[in-house]
Structures are given as C-alpha cells and as structure tokens.
Amino acid sequence: MMKNYSGSPPHSNSQSPQLAHFRDHRNHHKLCSLASIPWRLPLRAYGFCMAALFVFCLSSLFYQLNGGPPRVLLDIRQYLGSSTYEDDHGPPAPRVLPFPSQVDLMKNISNIPQPFLYTRHVHFLNFSRFKIEEPVYINIIRDPINRFLSNYFFRRFGDWRGEQNHLIRTPQMTDDERYLDINVCILENYPECSNPRVFYIIPYFCGQHPKCREPGPWALERAKQNVLENYLLVGILEELEDVLLLLERLLPHYFTGVINIYKSPDHRRMGNMTGTVRKHTPTLEALQVLYHRMRYEYEFYNFIRDQFHLTKKKIGLKTDAHQPAYSLDFLRELDLRTPEPLDEDEELDTDMEDANNWLIHQ
Numbered sequence: 001m002m003k004n005y006s007g008s009p010p011h012s013n014s015q016s017p018q019l020a021h022f023r024d025h026r027n028h029h030k031l032c033s034l035a036s037i038p039w040r041l042p043l044r045a046y047g048f049c050m051a052a053l054f055v056f057c058l059s060s061l062f063y064q065l066n067g068g069p070p071r072v073l074l075d076i077r078q079y080l081g082s083s084t085y086e087d088d089h090g091p092p093a094p095r096v097l098p099f100p101s102q103v104d105l106m107k108n109i110s111n112i113p114q115p116f117l118y119t120r121h122v123h124f125l126n127f128s129r130f131k132i133e134e135p136v137y138i139n140i141i142r143d144p145i146n147r148f149l150s151n152y153f154f155r156r157f158g159d160w161r162g163e164q165n166h167l168i169r170t171p172q173m174t175d176d177e178r179y180l181d182i183n184v185c186i187l188e189n190y191p192e193c194s195n196p197r198v199f200y201i202i203p204y205f206c207g208q209h210p211k212c213r214e215p216g217p218w219a220l221e222r223a224k225q226n227v228l229e230n231y232l233l234v235g236i237l238e239e240l241e242d243v244l245l246l247l248e249r250l251l252p253h254y255f256t257g258v259i260n261i262y263k264s265p266d267h268r269r270m271g272n273m274t275g276t277v278r279k280h281t282p283t284l285e286a287l288q289v290l291y292h293r294m295r296y297e298y299e300f301y302n303f304i305r306d307q308f309h310l311t312k313k314k315i316g317l318k319t320d321a322h323q324p325a326y327s328l329d330f331l332r333e334l335d336l337r338t339p340e341p342l343d344e345d346e347e348l349d350t351d352m353e354d355a356n357n358w359l360i361h362q
Contacts, residue, residue, distance in 0.1 A: 102208065106132050115253060124207040124226050137230050138247065141201050141304055142237035144297040145290060148198055150276050152182060157277040186286040198293050202300050205234075220296050224303055233311065234304050242317055243308075249315055 106127050109118055118135070127134045141147075155170050156178045170178075185193040199215040205223035206212030212219045227234055233250060235243030244262055247255040261267060282290065291298070312318075 103130055106130060109135065117254060121204070123204050123212065124230070126207065126230075134230065136232050136251070138233050138251075139205075139231065140235045140237055140240070140243055141301065144198075144201060144294045144301055145287070147200070148290070148294070149182070149279060149282075152185075152192070153279045154276040159276050182280075183283050183286045186282060186290050193290070195293055198290070199297065201297050205231075205300070215296055217296075220300055223300055227304065227307065233308075235308055236301075236305055239308070242312060245317060246311060246315060 102122075102125055105122070106125055110127070110132050112118070124137075156173070180190070182193070184190070191197060195215050196213060199213075202215075202219050202223045203212045205226050206219045207222065207226060209222070212222065233243075233246055235246065237243075241259065241262070244255070244258045248258050
C-alpha cells in the first residue's frame with residue numbers, strides 16, 4: 001500500500017467547497033473584465049476615427065491653401081513607394097456614355113414660371129415625345145457664308161467692344177493660327193474651314209439624333225420637317241426688321257414695341273460696337289470651294305427664306321428682297337467696315353464682281 005507523505009487528502013474527482021468557491025469567484029471576475037472590454041474599444045476607436053478625420057481635414061486645408069499636398073503626405077508617399085492601383089491592376093475599363101436624352105433640361109424649362117423667353121444654343125428638343133408640353137419655337141438664321149466669315153474673323157480679332165476680347169475668347173490660339181489667311185484655310189482643307197465644321201445651321205434644327213451631325217440629305221430633310229411642324233417662325237438676319245415686325249404681330253405679349261427698341265439710338269450704338277473687326281473677302285476660287293461645302297446649308301437657308309417670305313405674304317408684309325440667298329453683296333459691305341485699308345483694292349474689287357457674277361448664275 002502507499003502512504004500519503006504530504007498530508008494532503010488523496011486525489012479524487014470531487015472538489016472541496018472552498019476550492020469551488022474560489023474558482024467561481026475567479027471566473028466571475030474574468031467575465032466582468034471581458035464584459036467591460038467592448039465598452040472600452042468603441043470609445044477608443046471613436047477617438048481614433050475623429051483624430052484621423054481631423055488630420056484629413058487639416059491636410060485637405062493645407063492642400064488647398066498651398067496649391068499642393070502637405071510635406072508629411074509627400075514623405076509618407078515616398079516611404080510607401082510610388083506604386084498605384086493602376087500599376088497593379090491596369091487602367092480601368094473605358095466607360096461608354098449613353099447619348100444624352102436631355103429630359104431633365106426639358107423638365108426644367110417647363111417648370112419656369114411664365115411668361116418667359118429661353119434663349120440658348122440648344123439643338124431641337126422634341127418635348128411632345130416625352131409627354132411634355134411643347135414650347136413655342138422661334139429662331140433667326142443668316143446667310144451661311146456670311147455666318148462662317150463672321151465667326152472666322154471674330155474668333156481671331158473680336159469686335160469693337162474691346163481690343164483684347166478676342167484674346168480672352170481664344171487664349172490658346174497661336175499667332176500662326178490667328179493670322180492664318182482664310183484662303184489658305186479653305187483651299188488647303190484646314191479642319192476649321194471644311195466639313196463638318198462648316199455644317200453648322202442644319203444640326204440645330206435637325207435635333208438630337210447622331211445623324212444630325214453628319215452633312216447629308218437625311219439631316220437636311222429632318223431639319224425641314226422640324227421647322228414645318230414645330231416652329232412658329234424662322235426668320236433671316238438679312239431682313240431683321242421684317243422678322244421683328246412678324247414677331248410683334250405673332251407674339252404681341254412678348255414683342256410689342258420691339259421695332260421702337262431696335263431703332264432707338266442706344267440700340268444702334270450697341271449694334272455698331274458688335275461688328276466683327278478685320279473681315280475681308282476670300283478669293284473667287286475659295287468662295288466656290290466654300291459654297292460647294294455648304295451646299296446643304298444653302299439648300300436649307302433657301303428653304304427658310306422661302307417659308308419666311310410666304311409668312312410675310314400671309315401677314316400682309318411686302319417682300320423687297322428677291323435676290324438669290326447666296327448673293328455676296330454683304331461681302332462688299334464687310335470690306336467697307338475693315339478698319340485698315342487693303343493693299344490690293346483694285347484686285348479685290350475685280351474678284352468681288354466675278355464672285356457675284358458666278359454665284360448669281362449658280
């Protein structure tokens with residue numbers, strides 16, 4: 001048999017009441033400690049998040065005030081390396097944006113308190129297609145070559161309102177581009193003087209379809225159809241006073257007294273300041289090329305001109321202008337407004353006469 005020399009009771013599976021009580025007390029203390037931990041961690045995490053947010057806001061403030069990231073961020077960037085997400089995963093897949101419907105624009109226009117006039121460079125929007133009340137469409141267009149020449153020289157030299165306004169409008173234009181001879185631009189097929197850049201008037205009346213940007217019969221016919229079905233009046237700038245008379249007759253709530261305003265000295269003074277500077281006439285060869293590129297534009301312009309004269313006849317206004325729409329009399333007037341005398345006056349007069357003779361017989 002074996003004796004117990006330690007004096008302790010023999011080992012057994014049963015526990016004394018004192019030992020069990022001590023272990024229960026210790027386990028209870030651990031549970032209380034563990035129960036208190038979740039309450040402490042969120043507070044610390046909250047403080048850490050607030051500190052990180054504060055650092056981020058402070059860094060953003062320094063970034064905006066100093067025009068760049070703080071030095072500490074640059075040091076961290078250098079420590080971490082210059083690797084980016086694209087270095088590891090490649091560039092993101094390109095996003096193909098859908099063709100804009102512009103429904104939001106139509107809703108915003110419809111919610112404007114009436115009466116109002118909305119004037120912006122917006123391609124035709126079919127309100128009725130989206131169950132929105134159709135507005136009253138009016139517009140004015142000008143001879144295509146006249147419009148093109150005015151835009152060409154205005155972008156380069158501005159108008160009489162300020163000597164430097166053209167530099168503000170086209171600050172990135174180099175001197176070579178600014179002083180590019182218009183005949184070179186047309187005859188050597190520069191993008192600014194070729195299709196589709198000269199295809200300008202029709203797309204606004206054609207609408208939002210992508211094919212409206214492509215010069216051709218489809219866009220032309222759709223533009224004509226939209227004018228007949230959706231426009232109250234489309235006038236021509238060459239007969240502006242008659243346009244204003246018709247607007248005064250058709251929309252008196254908006255245009256009553258417009259002729260008096262147009263003929264007032266203040267308006268005349270303002271109109272004289274908006275004349276484009278340094279316009280001059282292209283050569284006959286350049287005009288022939290430009291006219292050919294604008295053949296759809298001129299077909300549309302002649303259509304608008306005929307419709308405008310028909311409206312004038314219905315209202316009772318007499319039509320004085322019976323010249324072809326492509327007459328270049330306006331170009332002679334532009335030469336007279338050129339601020340500096342041209343070196344080759346006689347040659348330009350001969351070219352002008354030849355140009356008029358050629359265009360009138362086309």
